[in-house]
Amino acid sequence: MAVVHRCKAAIFIKIFELVKTLLSQQQIALTIKRLAHQILENHISLTDTVFIGLQPRGIFVSDRLINELQQLVSPQQIVYGKLDITFYRDDVRQHLHAANKTDILFSIENKQVILIDDVLWTGRTIRAALDALLDFGRPAKVELCALIDRRFSREFPIQAEYIGRSIDTFATQKVLVRWAEKDGQDEIVLI
Amino acid sequence: MKLSTKHLLGIKNLTTQDIELILSTATQFKEVLQRPVKKVPSLRDITIVNLFYENSTRTRMSFELAEKRLSADTLNFAASSSSAKKGETLLDTVNNILSMKVDMVVMRHSASGAPHFLAKHIPAAIVNAGDGINEHPTQALLDAFSMQEQFGTLKGLRVAIIGDIMHSRVALSNIYLLGKMGAEVMVAGPPTLIPKYITAALGVKVTYNVAEALQWCDVANVLRIQLERQNQPLFSSLREYNLAYGISSQLLDSIGKKITIMHPGPINRGVELDSDVADGSNSIILNQVENGVAVRMAVLYLLANHNNQS
CATH class of the missing domain: 3.40.50.1370 (Aspartate/ornithine carbamoyltransferase)
Structure with missing residues (x-):
C-alpha cells in the first residue's frame, strides 16, 4: 500500500511540476526581432503605419518591439501609442478592472494600425480593442501582432497577422508571461 | 478592486483607498473626454434617474453628461415640475421611479440626510448630489x-x-x-x-x-x-x-x-x-467644471460595477 501511495504522490508532484517553458528570455528577444522584421516586410515605408500596444501587459511586448524597430529604421518614422480597453470590456459587470492610461496623441484616420498584445486567447480583448480604436477615428486597416497565440480556443472570429509562437492548450491551462520590469526576468511558461 | 461602499452618500464614510480609486479612474475618464468620440459603452445596461429637489445648473448638467458619456440611459426629475407639488412623498416618488427598472439614483435635496434616509429604504445605488447643509x-x-x-x-x-x-x-x-x-x-x-x-x-x-x-x-x-x-x-x-x-x-x-x-x-x-x-x-x-464630468463618470462607473457584483 505504501508503495502505491508513494507512487500516487510522485505522479501528483510530477503533474504539479508540469510547468513548461514556452519561450526563454533569449527566445523572446529573438522572436520579437523576427516580428519586427516581419512587420517591416509588409510596411516598408511606415509612413501610414501606427503601432498601438494594449494595456496593461501588451505594452511590455510593444515597448520591446518598438525598441527593435528603432534599430532598423529611423526612430522619427515610428508612431507609437498605448490603448486601455477597460471601459469597453464585455465582462465589466463580472470583474472590476483597474483602468490604465491610454496615450494616443496622433490621428489613426486612414492609417494602418498594428495592435500589439502579449497573448491572443479568446479574442475578447481584441474585440474590445477594436471598439475602443474606432472611437479614435476610422483606420484604413487594422492588423494584430501577438507574442503567443493560443490557437483553437477563440470565442470570436479574430486572428493575428504576426505571431511569435502558436501553441495548443487546454482551457484549464494558463500561459504566464513574465517581464523583467515586473516579474524579475523575461519568460513565458505554461502551467 | 472596488469601492468599500454601495452608495456615495458622503466623503465621511469613504476610505482613503476609495478616494484614490475614484481619482485615478477619473484621470482615465478625463482622457476619454479628449477623444473624437467622447463616449464609452461601460454603463449601457444601466438606467439612472437624476432626482433634483433643489435647483442646480452645474451639478445636474455635469451628472447628466457623465451618464451619457458612459452610455447610461437617463431620466430627469425636477421637483418644481413634478407630482411632489401635489403632495407625493419622497419615498413614494422614488419607489414609483424604481418600479420602472431604474438602477441608480442621483439625488439633490434641501434636507440634510435625505439620501441617507433613501439608502435605508430602496435597493438602488444612491449618489448624493448635495443634501442640505451636510455634504456634496x-x-x-x-x-x-x-x-x-x-x-x-x-x-x-x-x-x-x-x-x-x-x-x-x-x-x-x-x-x-x-x-x-x-x-x-x-x-x-x-x-x-x-x-x-x-x-x-x-x-x-x-x-x-x-x-x-x-x-x-x-x-x-x-x-x-x-x-x-x-x-x-x-x-x-x-x-x-x-x-x-x-x-x-x-x-x-x-x-x-x-x-x-x-x-x-x-x-x-x-x-x-x-x-x-x-x-x-x-x-x-472652469477647470473644476471640466473635471467634474470625469470625476462623476468615475463615481458612477465604480458604483454601477460594485452593485452588480454584490
Whole structure:
C-alpha cells in the first residue's frame, strides 16, 4: 500500500511540476526581432503605419518591439501609442478592472494600425480593442501582432497577422508571461 | 478592486483607498473626454434617474453628461415640475421611479440626510448630489482632482476655505476629504458663518481674517453666501461682506504670492469674489467644471460595477 501511495504522490508532484517553458528570455528577444522584421516586410515605408500596444501587459511586448524597430529604421518614422480597453470590456459587470492610461496623441484616420498584445486567447480583448480604436477615428486597416497565440480556443472570429509562437492548450491551462520590469526576468511558461 | 461602499452618500464614510480609486479612474475618464468620440459603452445596461429637489445648473448638467458619456440611459426629475407639488412623498416618488427598472439614483435635496434616509429604504445605488447643509461629495472629489492636477499631490497642501462655512455642504465634504488625503485646511469668514466648535470637531484651523488665510494657503476655495439657507441676518449687508471678506485683486497683490483660486459656483461676482480674480490667470474655476464630468463618470462607473457584483 505504501508503495502505491508513494507512487500516487510522485505522479501528483510530477503533474504539479508540469510547468513548461514556452519561450526563454533569449527566445523572446529573438522572436520579437523576427516580428519586427516581419512587420517591416509588409510596411516598408511606415509612413501610414501606427503601432498601438494594449494595456496593461501588451505594452511590455510593444515597448520591446518598438525598441527593435528603432534599430532598423529611423526612430522619427515610428508612431507609437498605448490603448486601455477597460471601459469597453464585455465582462465589466463580472470583474472590476483597474483602468490604465491610454496615450494616443496622433490621428489613426486612414492609417494602418498594428495592435500589439502579449497573448491572443479568446479574442475578447481584441474585440474590445477594436471598439475602443474606432472611437479614435476610422483606420484604413487594422492588423494584430501577438507574442503567443493560443490557437483553437477563440470565442470570436479574430486572428493575428504576426505571431511569435502558436501553441495548443487546454482551457484549464494558463500561459504566464513574465517581464523583467515586473516579474524579475523575461519568460513565458505554461502551467 | 472596488469601492468599500454601495452608495456615495458622503466623503465621511469613504476610505482613503476609495478616494484614490475614484481619482485615478477619473484621470482615465478625463482622457476619454479628449477623444473624437467622447463616449464609452461601460454603463449601457444601466438606467439612472437624476432626482433634483433643489435647483442646480452645474451639478445636474455635469451628472447628466457623465451618464451619457458612459452610455447610461437617463431620466430627469425636477421637483418644481413634478407630482411632489401635489403632495407625493419622497419615498413614494422614488419607489414609483424604481418600479420602472431604474438602477441608480442621483439625488439633490434641501434636507440634510435625505439620501441617507433613501439608502435605508430602496435597493438602488444612491449618489448624493448635495443634501442640505451636510455634504456634496462629488464636488469635494472634483475639487481634490483639480488640486491634484495642479499640484501633483494633496499631501501637505494648504487649502483655505473662505466664506459661508456654516451653511456649506461643499466646505464639509472638502474638509473630510482633504483631511483623509493629508492636506491642511484653514477656514475663514465672519464669526457668524463659522461653526463655533469646528476646530475641535474637524481639526481645521480657523481665522476671521481673510488676509491671514490667504497669507497661509496655496489654494483658496471661495464659497458663496447661502442666503437661501439663512433664516436670520448673520452679517449687515453684502456690500459690507465684500469689503471685509471679499477677495479682490488688490488684496491678492498685497499678499504677493501665487494663490490658486477655486470656487464651486455659482459665483456672486462682487460679493465673495471680484470679477478680475474669478477670471484671472490663477483661477481654475472652469477647470473644476471640466473635471467634474470625469470625476462623476468615475463615481458612477465604480458604483454601477460594485452593485452588480454584490
